[in-house]
Structures are given as C-alpha cells and as structure tokens.
Amino acid sequence: MTQNGLGWIIVDAIDTMMLMNLTTELEHARKWIHEDLSYDQDHDVSTFETTIRMLGGLLSAHYLSTSFPGVYAPVKDGLSDDLYVEKATDLADRLLGAFETQSGVPLASVNLHSGKGIPSHADSGASSTAEATSVQLELKYLAKLTGEDHYWDKAERVMKIVDEQHPEDGLVPIFIYADQGNFRGNNIRLGSRGDSYYEYLIKQYLQTSQQEPVYQEMWNESMAGIKKHLLTYSYPSNFTVLAERQNGLHNNLEPKMDHLVCFMPGTIALATTNGLPVEQARKQPNWGPEQEEDMLLAEELMKTCMGMYTVTPTGLAGEITYFNIHDPPLMYEEFTADNRPRGPKSLDLPANLPSIDTRPVGTDDYIIKASDSHNLQRPETVESLFYMWRITGDEKYREWGWKMFEAFGKHTMTPDGEGYSSIGNVMTVPPPLRDNMESFWLVWFPHFDATTFAWFADLR
Amino acid sequence: MVFNTEAHAFPRFQLGKLFTTGWERKKAGVVEAAATAVKDSAVDAGKEAATAVKDAAVDVGKGAATAVKDAAVDVGKEATAVVGEAAATAASVATAAAAGLGKKVATAAAAADGMVTEIVRNEERVNLLPGVEI
Numbered sequence: 001m002t003q004n005g006l007g008w009i010i011v012d013a014i015d016t017m018m019l020m021n022l023t024t025e026l027e028h029a030r031k032w033i034h035e036d037l038s039y040d041q042d043h044d045v046s047t048f049e050t051t052i053r054m055l056g057g058l059l060s061a062h063y064l065s066t067s068f069p070g071v072y073a074p075v076k077d078g079l080s081d082d083l084y085v086e087k088a089t090d091l092a093d094r095l096l097g098a099f100e101t102q103s104g105v106p107l108a109s110v111n112l113h114s115g116k117g118i119p120s121h122a123d124s125g126a127s128s129t130a131e132a133t134s135v136q137l138e139l140k141y142l143a144k145l146t147g148e149d150h151y152w153d154k155a156e157r158v159m160k161i162v163d164e165q166h167p168e169d170g171l172v173p174i175f176i177y178a179d180q181g182n183f184r185g186n187n188i189r190l191g192s193r194g195d196s197y198y199e200y201l202i203k204q205y206l207q208t209s210q211q212e213p214v215y216q217e218m219w220n221e222s223m224a225g226i227k228k229h230l231l232t233y234s235y236p237s238n239f240t241v242l243a244e245r246q247n248g249l250h251n252n253l254e255p256k257m258d259h260l261v262c263f264m265p266g267t268i269a270l271a272t273t274n275g276l277p278v279e280q281a282r283k284q285p286n287w288g289p290e291q292e293e294d295m296l297l298a299e300e301l302m303k304t305c306m307g308m309y310t311v312t313p314t315g316l317a318g319e320i321t322y323f324n325i326h327d328p329p330l331m332y333e334e335f336t337a338d339n340r341p342r343g344p345k346s347l348d349l350p351a352n353l354p355s356i357d358t359r360p361v362g363t364d365d366y367i368i369k370a371s372d373s374h375n376l377q378r379p380e381t382v383e384s385l386f387y388m389w390r391i392t393g394d395e396k397y398r399e400w401g402w403k404m405f406e407a408f409g410k411h412t413m414t415p416d417g418e419g420y421s422s423i424g425n426v427m428t429v430p431p432p433l434r435d436n437m438e439s440f441w442l443v444w445f446p447h448f449d450a451t452t453f454a455w456f457a458d459l460r
Numbered sequence: 461m462v463f464n465t466e467a468h469a470f471p472r473f474q475l476g477k478l479f480t481t482g483w484e485r486k487k488a489g490v491v492e493a494a495a496t497a498v499k500d501s502a503v504d505a506g507k508e509a510a511t512a513v514k515d516a517a518v519d520v521g522k523g524a525a526t527a528v529k530d531a532a533v534d535v536g537k538e539a540t541a542v543v544g545e546a547a548a549t550a551a552s553v554a555t556a557a558a559a560g561l562g563k564k565v566a567t568a569a570a571a572a573d574g575m576v577t578e579i580v581r582n583e584e585r586v587n588l589l590p591g592v593e594i
Binding site for chain 1: 462463464465466467468469470471472473474475476478479481482483484485486
C-alpha cells in the first residue's frame with residue numbers, strides 16, 4: 001500500500017463529478033489533489049491502468065474544465081486552472097520509464113518513484129498487447145497540451161513496432177515481448193489483452209481529426225481479419241458471435257466472448273460513421289454498401305451483447321459467455337449482405353401470446369459457466385449502447401441501457417444503500433455481493449447511463 | 461471528442477505544425493522478401509551447380525562408353541532432383557512466418573549450403589566413375 005494512497009476512485013471520477021454537477025464533492029476532490037496527491041511514491045503500478053484511469057482522468061478533467069468553462073460544475077476555489085495538467089505531466093514523466101526498453105514497447109508495470117519499468121511477473125515477462133497499445137490517446141493529448149513531442153514519440157513508436165510484426169490479417173496475438181517487440185504465442189481474441197488494441201486504432205485516427213490515415217488502414221485490415229476468421233453464428237438462433245482463435249488463425253474457433261468484447265458493436269458504428277449520426281454519414285461521398293453492412297454487423301453484435309444480460313435471472317451478464325454454434329461453424333464470409341444470418345428480431349418474449357417457451361430469448365444459444373458467472377460491473381455493453389443510440393438514433397438502445405441500469409441498481413447495491421458492488425453470480429437471485437467496486441463503475445455508468453445518454457451534443 | 465478506454469473525454473485536434481505521423485508502414489513482406497531472396501539465390505546456385513554437373517557429365521561422356529554416359533546422365537538427374545528438393549526446403553523454411561528472421565535466413569542459407577555440398581559430392585562421384593578418362 002502507498003502511504004497516502006493514489007486516489008484511484010477520486011481521480012477516475014473527477015469528470016463524473018463535473019458532468020453530474022456535484023460541485024461540493026468536486027471542490028473536495030480538487031483540494032485533495034492539490035494538497036495530498038503525490039505520485040512520488042515507492043510503489044509499483046500497472047503502466048496501462050495508471051495511464052487510462054489516472055492520466056486519463058486528469059486529462060479529461062482538464063479538457064472539460066478548460067474547453068467548456070462554466071459548463072460542468074464550475075468551482076471558485078482559487079486553485080489554478082493548470083491543477084490537473086500539472087499532475088498529469090508529473091505522472092506521465094514517471095510512467096515513461098516503462099517505455100525504456102530495447103523495442104520501445106512498454107513493460108507491464110513501473111515504479112512511480114524510480115520510474116523504472118518492471119516486466120510482468122507472469123507470461124514469461126511479456127506485456128499484454130492491448131495494454132501496450134492503449135496508452136496512445138492519453139500521451140498524444142498530453143503532447144498536444146504541453147507541446148512536448150517526446151510523449152508523442154514514445155506512444156507512436158509502439159504502434160510502429162507492433163505493425164512491423166505483420167500480424168496476419170491485422171489480428172494480433174495477445175502478448176508481446178517488450179525487449180524485442182515480438183509477439184508471444186498466437187492466441188487471438190478481441191477480449192482481454194486484445195480488446196483495446198483495436199479500439200485505439202480507430203480512436204487514434206479520429207483523435208487527430210482523420211489526419212493519420214495509417215490508423216484507419218490498420219483498423220480496416222483488422223476488421224477484414226475479424227470477418228474472415230472470427231465471426232460466426234450461434235445455434236439455434238443465429239446470434240452473431242465474435243469468437244476466439246486460441247491456437248492461431250488456422251486452428252479451431254472457440255465460441256467464447258469475454259464481456260470485454262462488447263466494446264465492438266459501438267466501436268464498429270463509430271468507425272463506420274466517424275461519429276456522425278448515420279443519416280448524415282449516409283450523405284457522405286465515401287458511404288456505400290460496405291458501410292451499410294458494417295452498421296448491420298454492429299447492430300447484430302449489439303444484440304448479442306444485450307442478450308448476455310437478458311438471458312440471466314439477474315438481467316446482468318457474466319464475465320465470459322460461451323455459445324452453442326453450428327457444426328461446422330457458419331462463417332461471416334460464407335454469406336452476402338442479403339442472405340447473412342441474423343439473430344432474433346427482438347429479445348423480448350412475444351407479448352399477448354401464450355408462449356409455450358417462457359424462457360428468455362436465446363436461452364439455448366448462450367452458455368454461462370459457473371466459473372465465469374461473476375459480474376465486475378464492466379461497462380463495455382453500456383458503452384456500445386451509448387454509441388449505437390447516438391449514431392443510429394434508435395430508441396431501443398436507450399431502453400436497453402435503462403433496463404441494464406435498473407438491473408445493476410436492483411442487484412448490485414450494497415445493503416446500506418451507499419454503494420455498489422461487483423457480484424459473484426449472475427445466475428442466482430439475489431446474487432452474492434463481492435465487497436468490491438471497480439473505479440470504472442463511477443466513470444462509465446454515470447457518464448452513459450444515469451443520464452440516459454443525454455449529455456454531450458456531438459460525438460465528433 | 462473521443463473517449464479513452466476508461467470513458468474519459470478528450471478533444472479531437474489537428475496535428476498542426478508540431479506533430480506528424482512519425483512512421484510509415486513497412487510492406488507486409490520484409491520477412492517474406494528476405495525469404496524470397498534466399499530462395500532465389502538458392503535456386504540460382506542450384507541451377508549453376510546443375511549446369512556444372514551437366515557439363516562435367518557431358519565431358520565425361522565424350523569418348524566414353526555408353527553405360528558410363530547413361531550413368532552420368534542419371535547422376536545429373538539425381539543431382540538436379542536433390543537441388544530442387546533442397547531449394548524447396550530452403551524456401552519453405554524461409555517463408556514460414558515466425559519470429560527471428562535472422563534464424564530463418566540462417567536455416568535457409570544452411571540448406572542452400574548443404575545443397576551445394578551435395579552437388580559437389582555428385583560431381584566427385586561423376587569424376588570417380590571407374591574406367592573413365594577425363
């Protein structure tokens with residue numbers, strides 16, 4: 001433990017306090033940051049988690065307070081406007097030690113006091129591919145803010161090294177060695193350790209106003225690879241499944257989806273319209289049948305992810321879901337836009353009809369193993385619902401978001417009503433609470449759900 | 461606006477004068493290109509050696525018994541087959557996608573070396589055919 005703590009939840013939730021106009025709490029947090037928060041602590045932290053939660057939280061707070069003055073919980077506490085960015089710079093300088101490797105790929109951890117990088121204790125010291133490639137938005141924004149290009153250079157070098165490994169069809173193995181920059185093994189998945197590599201490809205392209213086409217090119221390659229190798233259909237209802245290839249692209253398909261994969265429907269929609277509402281995007285010169293197909297894919301995957309919630313008695317998804325699939329697997333590319341399988345039209349049981357089967361839609365398609373039945377309050381599905389609603393305008397997504405929020409409220413609230421907890425089993429009602437709350441719970445859900453997606457005028 | 465993977469909001473911005481994409485994608489075939497080069501040189505070496513063997517065989521054949529001539533032709537064929545096989549091995553080893561380009565190149569080169577040694581040995585066998593004047 002650190003002597004003074006690092007304030008994970010406080011820093012992660014500053015922008016939430018701003019969006020929710022919690023002025024008193026925000027002033028309290030700012031005072032703590034100013035007076036007590038020190039990153040000069042002899043403490044090893046995850047390079048990735050510290051970048052996205054702490055550095056990201058500070059930078060977001062800086063952005064919202066300086067670019068929208070007086071809009072989000074304005075405070076007059078006499079503290080400098082640079083409060084957040086000063087802390088962010090100090091933290092980033094410590095984190096950069098992790099990038100001092102032969103290849104430039106960062107090590108998994110770093111000591112905040114010494115700035116010395118530390119290899120992972122597991123996985124033969126290899127870093128997670130997603131972690132190494134999901135620090136770019138933060139470091140590049142900090143570079144832009146400070147005019148210091150070394151943040152930029154460190155971040156983009158990682159992308160260069162990964163691309164030089166020439167991952168087949170743009171699909172990356174989930175581990176990478178920091179010394180040589182080569183991949184470890186050939187486990188391919190969009191779930192843990194793979195996920196945000198893909199997310200940050202398209203978001204890097206968007207962050208710099210579509211002026212870096214290399215990242216869109218890489219995203220497009222990956223999408224083609226996903227369609228070729230990973231997309232299959234569940235049995236009997238034909239939900240679209242984004243599966244894994246745990247022994248390389250030319251070996252068996254594993255019909256397993258981590259909940260983490262559910263960032264994909266929203267991200268596909270974001271990548272297809274670049275954040276524009278689809279009606280506007282359709283008027284753009286580069287819109288065509290491929291974009292329509294991709295929007296349909298986003299819609300189908302969204303349904304699959306929502307189904308992970310609606311098939312359980314709690315209305316909450318397990319950490320990992322398996323699927324029954326056709327034998328041999330039906331693959332996305334065996335079909336064309338007009339004959340491709342689609343999941344059930346609705347996840348609701350037919351109303352006013354005496355239904356013989358009263359089990360939730362998709363019950364025979366989804367498999368939740370006992371070891372995977374916990375729920376860590378993960379946000380990927382609500383994130384995707386947010387994007388899908390903002391981009392398609394379909395109210396269905398807002399309704400699904402609300403339904404999900406109600407399930408969290410009902411089953412994860414602590415007995416004293418003062419907080420929320422992750423739960424041990426989504427298949428039992430009431431579920432056992434785990435006495436743990438991830439800091440991201442306070443970021444994603446208030447951002448996207450409690451406000452029923454109402455804030456922020458423009459995804460662009 | 462763009463959200464990081466923790467839902468923190470950042471602006472979209474222009475690269476401006478200070479920033480640029482500081483790298484370019486290398487063609488997907490750096491490893492493959494090196495492998496092809498090894499393969500090509502192996503094939504070339506093989507062809508050259510095969511020609512040498514053939515020439516030697518022809519020389520041997522001149523003024524020699526028909527049996528010896530046939531034997532020389534057979535040896536030549538065998539040598540060519542060995543060359544082909546060795547080249548294929550070199551190519552497959554070299555093109556197999558994997559980490560460690562240097563190792564791959566070394567393997568392919570070793571295979572090519574082995575092939576040339578084989579050819580030299582075949583030449584020697586031709587030279588050592590009994591009763592032949594060279």
